[in-house]
Amino acid sequence: MVKTNFLVIGSGVAGLTYAIKIAQRFPEKNVLIVTKSDEQESNTKYAQGGVAVVLDLEEDSFQKHIQDTLVAGDGLCDAAVVEMVIKEGPKRLKELMLWGANFDSNASGKLDLGIEGGHSEYRVVHHKDITGFEIERALLQQVHTLPNVTVLSYHFALDLITEHHLNVPKSKTISCYGAYVMDQKTGAILTIKADRTVLASGGIGRVYGHTTNPIIATGDGIAMAYRAKAEIKDMEFVQFHPTALYTHKEGSSFLISEAVRGLGGILRNKNGHRFMPDYDKRAELASRDIVSQSIDNELKKSGDTHVFLDCTHLDIAVFKNHFPNIYQECLNHNIAIEKDWIPVVPASHYLCGGIVVDKNGKTSVANLFACGECSQTGLHGANRLASNSLLEALVYAHNIFEYHAAHPAVSLYTAIPDWNDEGTSIPKEYVLIQHNLVRLQALMRDYVGIVRSNSRLTKAVRHLDLIYNEVEELYRSVKINTELCELRNMVNVAHLIIGQSLQRKHNKGGYYNVDNVQTDKDSLIKELL
Missing domain, CATH: 1.20.58.100 (Fumarate reductase/succinate dehydrogenase flavoprotein-like, C-terminal domain)
Known part of the structure; x- marks a missing residue:
């Protein structure tokens, strides 16, 4: 039996942000982070575009960002949540920067703001084309300064512990008491008892095979919450990123950032026809659902396996400065973007639904909270606006922290049985x-x-x-x-x-x-x- 005050499952931006804040607020209490791979491996690490935040109030406004989000969400956003998240954005970005996250600046020394599909103004704060990697670096650096935070890498959360696992009478109220976690290096299964459990376990991209997500994105948190009888909603809204680099190999696909189209990249079919204006007046800057559906239709009409992103007309120096990682990855596939079109195809990218939470990140299961991609907050509605996901993770991690700071958990004495694998055997083949x-x-x-x-x-x-x-x-x-x-x-x-x-x-x-x-x-x- 391992006991902790706060159990965090996942080590992306949502989980780490919460862990830092709760550990700083309660230095006498223990925070345990469980992550099934290396501590820096998460969907956050691969986020290229950036964080959508309203900073230039002369050109932009909260209302414009709110409206863009509502339009992308196609009538299914929670308007109050949208307003709350967007207005909190500047504060949460400032905290990130105080923790050491670096973002690109322009010639005047101000933050260099990008634009992506569905946005009406330049408001995406970024670090080259590896924004998520930079945020993850800064957050982990902060985590390692906190003596009351323990990170268990290569530990896989198997199931949330609820009344189902306990020898207690059935109750209408379901509570979470922690989780069963497997040490992947030894095979030992830990029984972790926690006063509060936060799921920040990321997305589901690998369910589709072709995905921009890392191999670890298997929907573990959502599946555990589902088995624990938590409310799950809007799972039909799987967002496909329109432009993943097309290769002949199956598995994780390299993402060609939305910001490349923001810079002026043009989508063409094999005959060179620029097809996006045929579908939407915003052309390449239409929201992701429109662009993905349009590409899918082009492929169905032609029988082709991919379309092309044409950047040959762009200033190559500007491109390489903004997207050095993308430029190099294309070169690795013998694609010189100054003269070659980039073959692209939609790939599973982001889940807009998930575990239903309120504004404090509370799920329908007592003592269980969720934030990040595994949660359904009402921000995204039927379709996520580009670069709103890191913003959402930061805001909801903060909201959960504030709730926990104001409402201390009562540690209940509960006898929890160890994991039972009696009658099972080691598989002879996989x-x-x-x-x-x-x-x-x-x-x-x-x-x-x-x-x-x-x-x-x-x-x-x-x-x-x-x-x-x-x-x-x-x-x-x-x-x-x-x-x-x-x-x-x-x-x-x-x-x-x-x-x-x-x-x-x-x-x-x-x-x-x-x-x-x-x-x-x-x-x-x-x-x-």
Whole structure:
């Protein structure tokens, strides 16, 4: 039994921000961060674009940012949450900078503000094209100065501990008492008892195989919360980034930042036709759902595997200064952007739904809080506005901290049993895990992709049931390992995405079903399908 005051699952911007603040506020209490890979490996690390914050009140305004967010969210945003997050943005950015995060400045010494799809003004604060990496660096540096924070790297959270695991009478109220966590190096399973548990476990990109997310993005936090009976919402709104670098290899894809189109990059088909003006008057700067759906339609019409991002007309010196990492990665694939078009294709990028939380990050399970991509706050609605995700993570990590500072947890004495794997055996082969992973990812790409239909979704339910039964049988009979648990979590996430997709009868934001009730926004794409 390991006891801690505050358990944080995840080491991205959301989890680290909360951990720093709560540890500084309560130096006499313990904060335990559990992360399943290296401490710096998270979706945050790969965030290229930046943090959307209103700073120039002469050119920009909170109201403009609010309106851009509401438009992108297509009527499903919580307006009060949108206002709260955006108005808090400058304060949270200032804290990041005080903690040592560096952002690019212009010739006048002010922060260099970029623009991305869906934004009406220049307001994206960035550090080259590795903004997330820089933020992660600064936050980890702060964490390591705090003696009451412990980071357990390569520890995999298996399940949240609730009444389900305890020898207590059933109750209408479900509470979280901590988590079972596996040391991936030794296989030992820790029982961690916590007064407060914060899920900051990131996204679900690997469910689709082709993704801009790192390999660790398997929806673990959402799956654990789902099994703990927490409310989960808006899982149908999977945002596909329009421009991932196309290669012939499967797996994680390199992201070509939205900011490249903000700088003037143009999308073309193989014949050189600039097609985005055919779909939206904002052309390449339309919101991600429009651009992704438009590319998907171009590929369906042509049978091609990818389209192209043309940057050959841009100032190469400016491009290399803004996007050195992108420029080098393209060179690694024999693409010289000053003369070659960049082959791109949409890839799974961000989940707008997740574990439902209130403004304080509280879930429907007592003593369980969530922030970052695993949460559903109401900010994004049906489609996330570019660079609003780091902003949301910073604001909600702060809100959870403030709530915990004002409402100290009461440590309840509860006897928690150790993990029980009696009757299981070490698997003799892992081929079934890999086989079912490939089946699941192909199913999600082919049946639950950018453009969906009732027929494909219904078929997906049947196919997923077969995978689910096989995975659950494996889970019950063998000693667990990370790959099996990740697969089980991804199956849970797939079930939520498919089920909530079937429940949605109107197309909104990033969700498009050809059989749904028509809206004005859909009409052009529907005509061309």
